[in-house]
Amino acid sequence: MLSVKNLEVVYQDVILVLRGISFELNTGDIVSLLGSNGSGKTTALRAITGLLDVQNGDITKGSIHLDDNDITNAKPSDIVNLGIAQVLEGRRIFSELSVIENLKIGGFTSSSNTNKNTERVFELFPILKERSKKIAGYLSGGEQQMLAIGRALMSNPKYLLLDEPSLGLAPKLVDQIADLILEINSQGVSVLLVEQNANMALKISNHGYIMETGNIVMDNDSNKLLEDQDVKEFYLGINPEGNDRKSFRDVKHYKRKKRWLS
Amino acid sequence: MTLFLQSTIEGLSLGAVYSLVAIGLVIIYKATDVLSFAHPAIAVVGAGLISYLAVERGVSFWIAFPVALLLIGFLGLILERTFLRPMVGKPVFSVAILTIGIDILLRVPLNNWIGINPKFMGDPFSTYGNFGSFTINEITIKYLELGALVTAVISITFLSIFFKRSRYGLAMLATSFDQEASLAQGINVGRIFGMVWFIGAILGALSGFFFTGGFNTLTQASFVTALRALPAVVIGGLDSFAGAVVGSLIIGLTQGYIAYYQIPLESFLGIEFGSGFSLLAPYLIMFVVLIIRPDGLFGKEEVERV
Numbered sequence: 279m280l281s282v283k284n285l286e287v288v289y290q291d292v293i294l295v296l297r298g299i300s301f302e303l304n305t306g307d308i309v310s311l312l313g314s315n316g317s318g319k320t321t322a323l324r325a326i327t328g329l330l331d332v333q334n335g336d337i338t339k340g341s342i343h344l345d346d347n348d349i350t351n352a353k354p355s356d357i358v359n360l361g362i363a364q365v366l367e368g369r370r371i372f373s374e375l376s377v378i379e380n381l382k383i384g385g386f387t388s389s390s391n392t393n394k395n396t397e398r399v400f401e402l403f404p405i406l407k408e409r410s411k412k413i414a415g416y417l418s419g420g421e422q423q424m425l426a427i428g429r430a431l432m433s434n435p436k437y438l439l440l441d442e443p444s445l446g447l448a449p450k451l452v453d454q455i456a457d458l459i460l461e462i463n464s465q466g467v468s469v470l471l472v473e474q475n476a477n478m479a480l481k482i483s484n485h486g487y488i489m490e491t492g493n494i495v496m497d498n499d500s501n502k503l504l505e506d507q508d509v510k511e512f513y514l515g516i517n518p519e520g521n522d523r524k525s526f527r528d529v530k531h532y533k534r535k536k537r538w539l540s
Numbered sequence: 541m542t543l544f545l546q547s548t549i550e551g552l553s554l555g556a557v558y559s560l561v562a563i564g565l566v567i568i569y570k571a572t573d574v575l576s577f578a579h580p581a582i583a584v585v586g587a588g589l590i591s592y593l594a595v596e597r598g599v600s601f602w603i604a605f606p607v608a609l610l611l612i613g614f615l616g617l618i619l620e621r622t623f624l625r626p627m628v629g630k631p632v633f634s635v636a637i638l639t640i641g642i643d644i645l646l647r648v649p650l651n652n653w654i655g656i657n658p659k660f661m662g663d664p665f666s667t668y669g670n671f672g673s674f675t676i677n678e679i680t681i682k683y684l685e686l687g688a689l690v691t692a693v694i695s696i697t698f699l700s701i702f703f704k705r706s707r708y709g710l711a712m713l714a715t716s717f718d719q720e721a722s723l724a725q726g727i728n729v730g731r732i733f734g735m736v737w738f739i740g741a742i743l744g745a746l747s748g749f750f751f752t753g754g755f756n757t758l759t760q761a762s763f764v765t766a767l768r769a770l771p772a773v774v775i776g777g778l779d780s781f782a783g784a785v786v787g788s789l790i791i792g793l794t795q796g797y798i799a800y801y802q803i804p805l806e807s808f809l810g811i812e813f814g815s816g817f818s819l820l821a822p823y824l825i826m827f828v829v830l831i832i833r834p835d836g837l838f839g840k841e842e843v844e845r846v
Contacts, residue, residue, distance in 0.1 A: 375713060387725075
């Protein structure tokens with residue numbers, strides 16, 4: 279189980295991005311983390327995988343545990359070794375290298391199993407096998423996303439953190455990616471899914487958390503979230519039938535900060 | 541024809557010597573984004589170490605040589621860890637200035653040690669006359685030149701296989717493209733930086749040996765030779781492995797040809813270039829290349845989907 283407790287993250291010593299969030303990813307589950315831009319979803323992932331350093335961020339409070347190990351502030355390479363892999367937002371494949379080389383780099387930490395892992399990735403993404411000698415930068419957006427996920431799977435992770443896998447993809451491809459996430463999950467990989475596409479994320483996940491400006495404002499089972507009036511209106515774009523437009527005050531039952539500039 | 545072949549061979553071996561320094565510069569630049577102005581100094585310090593061990597300490601050259609190479613590799617590691625690691629993420633400009641500081645730090649004690657008498661490497665190729673060379677069809681080839689060529693070819697082949705095939709080689713390539721994404725793959729980027737400096741320093745020291753070996757000797761001015769790898773990498777493109785080699789060969793051949801053909805050229809053009817023009821020519825070429833192709837001949841080509 280991956281559990282985050284009261285996590286607080288500050289960028290450049292002044293910008294408070296996460297204000298004490300807690301969430302859990304049970305083994306075998308798919309958990310989605312939703313929220314608008316700038317709500318701190320990516321920062322939460324970076325905190326887990328130890329990538330905050332690059333962005334000049336620090337964990338100031340709270341802890342992250344993988345089963346019984348405290349992995350707060352652990353080094354990225356150690357975290358990958360413990361079985362957590364992250365697919366970065368915007369794919370971030372090594373565009374000048376070939377597909378197979380990208381996969382090999384993904385398998386850096388478990389190089390003895392490279393062949394076995396490559397076969398597994400090719401089974402999941404047959405298109406990558408076809409393109410294995412091609413330069414990764416020339417793949418289409420959907421193929422690049424598959425490569426990014428495949429690359430993360432090369433370290434044979436127990437926990438897969440996906441940062442917006444649907445970014446910039448056509449609806450049909452989004453469905454395909456969703457199916458693949460379910461397939462990966464069924465092979466025993468727990469998935470933490472960060473998404474803007476709430477519809478897709480809630481449909482495939484067991485549990486959902488909703489973030490707003492560094493706080494988790496709601497969490498519930500995914501099917502209950504799908505039924506929730508506020509989620510429907512704010513994240514799924516469905517208006518309650520027969521009703522006229524509503525005021526924000528009536529629908530939001532949780533605290534909402536006054537924003538002066540909007 | 542003899543003259544042409546003679547100058548070509550000398551130019552090629554000079555190019556090989558430069559390419560060893562240049563490749564070191566390029567892999568450091570690619571992986572860490574730092575253009576290390578300290579690299580020429582590392583090359584001469586490497587030569588100094590060989591000379592110290594082989595001549596002053598009296599160790600057999602064949603032991604002193606690999607030991608000095610290893611030591612210089614570790615010096616590279618230490619320099620990276622102490623001076624450059626804390627600078628990760630700082631502006632490139634300040635890091636470049638820092639490497640100039642390292643350059644001074646290395647060269648001042650070295651120059652104090654060298655003093656005014658040139659230092660010999662203690663290598664077995666240093667005899668007068670024909671002993672350090674052999675002749676085919678009136679073309680004289682020094683063993684040292686041949687050694688430089690062979691070493692450069694072996695190093696380049698080894699490195700290109702290393703980068704394409706080995707796990708750490710691929711990790712180095714990955715680091716040079718995208719540090720954050722590499723971290724996310726579990727690559728220990730700090731260790732990669734160290735390795736790059738280790739390899740770079742060893743290549744530098746190898747080159748240092750070849751331009752100070754035999755009767756070239758190590759003096760306080762030897763440093764200038766290593767410095768000529770800078771126009772070589774600029775011509776080739778700072779981030780290109782192949783560019784470093786091609787740039788070095790261009791510089792080396794230019795120098796070789798001008799050394800032999802300057803007088804006929806001067807009488808043909810009616811202009812006197814003066815002595816030392818062969819040393820100036822590399823910088824002139826760099827100037828021209830930069831005007832036409834600001835990123836160098838093999839400068840970065842972005843892979844982009846159309």
